Amino acid sequence: MAELRKVVLLGATGSIGESTLAVIRNNPERFQLIGIAANQNSEAIEAIKEEFKVAHSALYKKDGLDGLMALATLPEADVVVVATTGTVGVRPTIAALEAGKTVGLANKETLVLAGKFVMEAAARSKGCILPVDSEHNAIFQCLEGLKDRTNLKRILLTASGGPFLHHTKRELEEVTLEQALDHPNWDMGPKVTIDSATMANKGLEMIEAKWLFGLQPGQIDVVIHPQSIIHSMTEFRDGSVMAQLAPPSMTFPIQHVLAWPDKVEPCQEGLDFTKIHNLELRPPDLDKFPCLALAREALQQGGIAPAVYNSANQAAVDAFLEKKLGFLAIPKVIRHCLESASFKEPGSLEELLDLENELLQFAGAQIEKIAD
């Protein structure tokens, strides 16, 4: 019989948190929730503790980073799912890897900001990273069994195109917060939903993929796939392409990560090919979605450029969510920050986290100028 996996879930009260709980609920003989954390939602944390009889919990607002670190390194934990938003997940991710845990990483900003330090921690420890983000989880699955990595030509990250796929540039000027929060396929937290509407989400995923799979910028492409059924693809040297398919629900990559390398019964119905009549694929419109082109620039530039991209986007999305900034100002802020931010490359994780604060302030100042 397969062993019982003990799971810690950081960001338990969010959208990924909810999907992770659904997978655990569906497989009580395989997964046991032993630790949970959130930012401030104590009511939801108490409800989860009661339902799953969880022994350990923390709230960032009350216990600070120490609370998250203690959970990420719990001696009895096998898997630590990092499903917080923003970059608070960086230190707990590294600590969990150094403690030899399997990290189910949903939080893309952690890799975008600190990919170098996170991957170094994975390389020098017994821990490993399994990607939860559905595109990277798909790539991971397509690469399983590939003996020689030089045979991988490129990856194709699929993108639904978000709620404004069919909008003209002119129409994009008018979009409201409510429209941007209404994603056609995925039910996600507000930050990642806005990122999907601007396609900065796919930009962050390009950077995430570079770190996870050790790719050159030219090996990472994006293709629009409105149905969100093909979660991503790999193309090999001989021209053959592999794709991973599943319904558009995060329970599929999460159950893959929690059970890996084994498999468990799904908590939702799989695909019904009698009802799927077409799978559309087309190139993205970089003119309409400049956040995507800017991410490629940041990726090619390297150095601190991905960190600048991430902080500028974070600050701009926060301002958009507070209705202080228009939708099309988000790429403008990112472009401006990429063109004008000049900071010293950090030599340590501490310097990088300090740099992030400076970058957020820098972006905040640009936003105030634009908003005036």
Ligand SMILES: NC(=O)c1ccc[n+]([C@@H]2O[C@H](COP(=O)([O-])OP(=O)(O)OC[C@H]3O[C@@H](n4cnc5c(N)ncnc54)[C@H](OP(=O)(O)O)[C@@H]3O)[C@@H](O)[C@H]2O)c1
């Ligand atoms: N949702 C998706 O389908 C999806 C898909 C792929 C990747 N991701 C990535 O997964 C991450 C989570 O996304 P989400 O959609 O689940 O976000 P969400 O619904 O907004 O949930 C965020 C979770 O993180 C917690 N949190 C926020 N700040 C924290 C802090 N400082 N310390 C501890 N916990 C904190 C929140 O707690 P409170 O409830 O107390 O605020 C909540 O539990 C993001 O990085 C996103 O890009 C999401």
